[in-house]
Amino acid sequence: MDVSGVWPFPLSLRSKLAAAGYSTLASLQNVSPSALARDIQVSQGEALRILKTLRGIDDAPTCSSTSSSLLSSAKTAWDLLCIEKTRKRISTSCAELDSLLGGGICLQEVTEICGAPGIGKTQFGMQLAINVQIPKEADGIGGSAVYIDTEGSFMVERALQMAQACVARLCSVDGLSFNSEDSFNVDTFLSKIYYFRICDSTEQIAIVNQLEKFLEEHKEVKLVVIDSVTFHFRHGFEDMALRTRLLSSMGQKLMRLSELFEVAVVLVNQVTTKFTGGISKLVPALGESWSHACTNRLILYWENNQRHAYMFKSPSLPSVSAPFSVTQEGICGVDYSKRPRRL
Amino acid sequence: MASRLLSGMQLDAPLFHVLHARGVLTAKDVLCKPELELMELLDLPLSLIREAIAQISLFTCPPYRSALTVMEERESELGFGHLRTHLQDIDSALLGGIPFGALTEVVGPAGFGKTQLCLMLCVITALPKEHDGLDGNVIYFDTERKFHSGRMAEMAVSRFPHFFTDGDNLKKLATSVLVYHPHSLDEFVNSLQGVEEVIIENKVKMLIVDSIAALMPSENAQEDLSRKQNVLGHQAGTLKYLAEAFRIPIVVTNQVRMTSNQRSLEDPELQLTAALGTSWAHSVNIRLILESLSGQRFIKVAKSPMSAITLHPYKVTSMGLELIGGEDYGQGGDVMRIRFDDLDANEDEDMEV
Numbered sequence: 190m191d192v193s194g195v196w197p198f199p200l201s202l203r204s205k206l207a208a209a210g211y212s213t214l215a216s217l218q219n220v221s222p223s224a225l226a227r228d229i230q231v232s233q234g235e236a237l238r239i240l241k242t243l244r245g246i247d248d249a250p251t252c253s254s255t256s257s258s259l260l261s262s263a264k265t266a267w268d269l270l271c272i273e274k275t276r277k278r279i280s281t282s283c284a285e286l287d288s289l290l291g292g293g294i295c296l297q298e299v300t301e302i303c304g305a306p307g308i309g310k311t312q313f314g315m316q317l318a319i320n321v322q323i324p325k326e327a328d329g330i331g332g333s334a335v336y337i338d339t340e341g342s343f344m345v346e347r348a349l350q351m352a353q354a355c356v357a358r359l360c361s362v363d364g365l366s367f368n369s370e371d372s373f374n375v376d377t378f379l380s381k382i383y384y385f386r387i388c389d390s391t392e393q394i395a396i397v398n399q400l401e402k403f404l405e406e407h408k409e410v411k412l413v414v415i416d417s418v419t420f421h422f423r424h425g426f427e428d429m430a431l432r433t434r435l436l437s438s439m440g441q442k443l444m445r446l447s448e449l450f451e452v453a454v455v456l457v458n459q460v461t462t463k464f465t466g467g468i469s470k471l472v473p474a475l476g477e478s479w480s481h482a483c484t485n486r487l488i489l490y491w492e493n494n495q496r497h498a499y500m501f502k503s504p505s506l507p508s509v510s511a512p513f514s515v516t517q518e519g520i521c522g523v524d525y526s527k528r529p530r531r532l
Numbered sequence: 533m534a535s536r537l538l539s540g541m542q543l544d545a546p547l548f549h550v551l552h553a554r555g556v557l558t559a560k561d562v563l564c565k566p567e568l569e570l571m572e573l574l575d576l577p578l579s580l581i582r583e584a585i586a587q588i589s590l591f592t593c594p595p596y597r598s599a600l601t602v603m604e605e606r607e608s609e610l611g612f613g614h615l616r617t618h619l620q621d622i623d624s625a626l627l628g629g630i631p632f633g634a635l636t637e638v639v640g641p642a643g644f645g646k647t648q649l650c651l652m653l654c655v656i657t658a659l660p661k662e663h664d665g666l667d668g669n670v671i672y673f674d675t676e677r678k679f680h681s682g683r684m685a686e687m688a689v690s691r692f693p694h695f696f697t698d699g700d701n702l703k704k705l706a707t708s709v710l711v712y713h714p715h716s717l718d719e720f721v722n723s724l725q726g727v728e729e730v731i732i733e734n735k736v737k738m739l740i741v742d743s744i745a746a747l748m749p750s751e752n753a754q755e756d757l758s759r760k761q762n763v764l765g766h767q768a769g770t771l772k773y774l775a776e777a778f779r780i781p782i783v784v785t786n787q788v789r790m791t792s793n794q795r796s797l798e799d800p801e802l803q804l805t806a807a808l809g810t811s812w813a814h815s816v817n818i819r820l821i822l823e824s825l826s827g828q829r830f831i832k833v834a835k836s837p838m839s840a841i842t843l844h845p846y847k848v849t850s851m852g853l854e855l856i857g858g859e860d861y862g863q864g865g866d867v868m869r870i871r872f873d874d875l876d877a878n879e880d881e882d883m884e885v
Contacts, residue, residue: 306814306867307813307867315837340815341772342817345602346627346628347627349603379598381598384596386594386776391592392593394563395593399589417814424768424769431565434566435566462809462810491866
C-alpha cells in the first residue's frame with residue numbers, strides 16, 4: 190500500500206523517496222540514515238530528520254529503538270564527574286587511608302584488600318562494617334552491612350569493641366544531637382551486621398547467587414564484605430581452569446550487584462608465595478585473571494614495624510602508600526607522639 | 533554442606549528427572565559448574581538453568597544471623613565462648629581465652645613447650661565447670677608420640693592441688709582424653725571424616741592435633757608442594773567446620789623450619805620460620821608463637837583477630853607453662869618468623885619431658 194502521499198514532506202522529497210522505492214513505512218523500517226542519504230541523495234542530517242519524522246507517525250517499534258535504549262542511557266564525562274563528586278564513601282577511620290582511597294571505600298565499586306597473615310585484613314572488614322552505619326548526620330552513610338565470613342575469623346567481641354569506640358567518638362562530636370538514645374547504641378550497630386558463616390566453596394557460590402535477592406529485600410545494605418574470598422578456593426580444585434571460570438563469574442556477579450544496589454563490595458584476599466628467578470615474593474592469591482575482578486586493589490604490608498597500605502590498582506587514584514594502626518578502638522591513624530597499642 | 537542432595541530442594545519434577553538422569557545429584561554438582569557447561573550437559577534453555585541455579589542457591593546458602601544474635605549466643609556460652617588457659621595475660625589478650633569455633637595454632641621450636649601447653653589444655657578442658665573447665669572430653673591426635681599421661685597428671689596435681697586430691701579425679705581426667713596415633717597423612721584425613729560421631733558420642737569439648745606438621749611429607753618437589761597445599765587447605769576447612777559446628781576450640785601445633793635462603797650463615801641470628809607455608813598461616817585464626825630473645829622465652833600473640841601483638845615471658849615448670857610477669861608490645865611484623873637466640877640457655881635447662 191502506497192501511503193507516501195500522506196507523508197508530511199515536500200513533493201520533491203516524496204518523489205525522490207518513491208523513486209528509490211521507499212513508498213511504505215515498512216520499507217523504511219530497517220533503513221539506516223546513512224543508507225537512506227545515499228539512496229535519495231540528501232545529506233545524512235536530512236535523512237535522519239526524515240526517519241525521525243516517520244517514527245513519530247508510526248508508533249510501532251523499529252529496530253533502532255532496541256539499541257537506542259542503551260544509547261540513550263549514555264552520560265557525558267561531565268555527568269560522570271558530577272556523579273563522582275557526590276559519590277558516597279565509607280570512611281576507614283584513618284585519615285591517611287581515607288585520602289589514599291580518595292575519601293574512603295567507594296560505593297558501587299569492588300575493592301580488594303590483600304596482605305600477609307595477621308596484617309589486619311579482617312580488622313579492616315570489621316571496621317568498615319561498623320563505619321558504614323555512621324548516620325548521615327555525622328557525614329556517614331547510615332547503611333547496614335553484610336558480612337560473609339568464610340574463615341571463622343569474625344569475632345563478635347572485637348566488633349563490639351569497635352562499635353563501642355565508634356559510638357563514643359560520635360557522641361563526643363559537638364553539634365550532633367540524636368533524637369532518641371535507643372536508636373543509636375552499640376546493640377543497634379551489631380544488629381545491622383548481617384552475618385553469614387560459609388563453610389565450603391559451594392556455599393560461597395550459593396550466597397553470591399542469592400545475594401541479589403537478599404539485597405532487594407534489604408535495601409539499606411550499603412556494604413558487602415567477603416572475608417575471605419580465597420580460603421575455600423585454595424583447595425579442592427583439581428581443574429584450575431574451572432576454578433578460574435567460577436571465580437571470574439563470581440567476580441562479575443559482585444561487580445554487577447555493586448552497581449545495581451549502590452553497595453560497596455569489599456573482598457579480602459590472601460597472599461601466596463611466588464618463585465620468580467629463584468627469589469620468592471608474596472603476591473595476591475587466585476592468579477592473574479582474578480586481578481580483573483576488582484576495581485581497586487589495596488595491599489597491606491609491614492614496614493619498619495608499622496602497618497602500611499598501598500594502592501596497587503585503581504582507575505582514578507595514584508599508587509601511593511599510607512601508614513595506619515590497629516588499636517583497641519579499631520583502625521586509626523598513626524600517633525607518633527605516643528606508642529600506640531598495636532593489635 | 534556441599535554434598536546436600538537436590539532431592540529436597542523443591543525443584544520441578546521434570547527438571548529434577550533431567551538432572552538425575554545426567555548424574556547431577558548434589559548442590560555442588562550444579563553450583564560448581566559454569567552455566568554454559570550445565571546447559572550443554574542438560575540440554576536445557578539458559579533461562580531454565582538460571583532458575584534452577586537460583587532455587588538451589590536458595591537452599592544451599594546458610595541462613596544469616598545479625599551480629600547481635602551472634603553476641604547473644606556467645607553470652608549464653610561458657611566464658612563468652614572462650615576457654616580460659618589460666619595464663620592470665622594470654623587470656624586477657626585473647627579477650628577471655630582460646631575461642632570456640634576457631635582454629636588456634638601454637639608454633640615453636642622443639643622443646644619450647646608446645647606439647648606441655650596441649651597437656652595443660654587437656655587438664656583444663658576436663659575440669660568441672662565450677663573450676664572454669666569445660667567438663668568435657670578431649671580428642672588428642674598425637675602424631676609425634678609425645679603424649680605423656682604421667683606428665684599430664686603431674687601438671688594437674690601441681691596446678692589444681694585442691695581438686696586433684698585423690699586418685700578418683702585423676703582417673704576421671706585420664707579417661708577424658710582420647711588419644712589417637714595416626715601413622716600417615718591418609719589415616720589422619722580419613723579419621724577426620726568420621727570424627728563427628730566421636731565428638732557427639734563422647735561429649736568432646738576440645739580437639740588437639742599435636743603436631744600437624746609431622747604428618748606432612750617433607751617439602752621438596754614443586755608437585756608435592758601443590759598437593760600438600762591442597763591437603764592442608766582441606767584439613768583446615770574440615771577443622772574449622774568442626775570447630776564452628778560443635779562450638780569447640782581446636783588447637784594444633786606446628787613445627788619450625790630453617791628458611792630456604794642460605795643467608796643465615798652470615799647472619800648471627802638463626803632464621804627460623806613456621807612450617808607449612810603462607811597459605812596455612814592464612815588458614816589459622818590465631819597463631820601463638822613460642823620464641824626466645826636473649827635467653828628468655830616468650831609467648832607471642834602473633835596473629836589474632838581480636839588482640840594486639842604482645843609478648844609474654846614464660847617458663848616451663850611442673851605446672852606446665854607459667855607466665856612470669858610483664859608484657860611487651862611486639863615489634864609487629866612477620867607471623868612466619870620465629871626468633872630463636874638462646875642456644876646456650878638451651879643446654880642448661882632442657883625442658884623436654
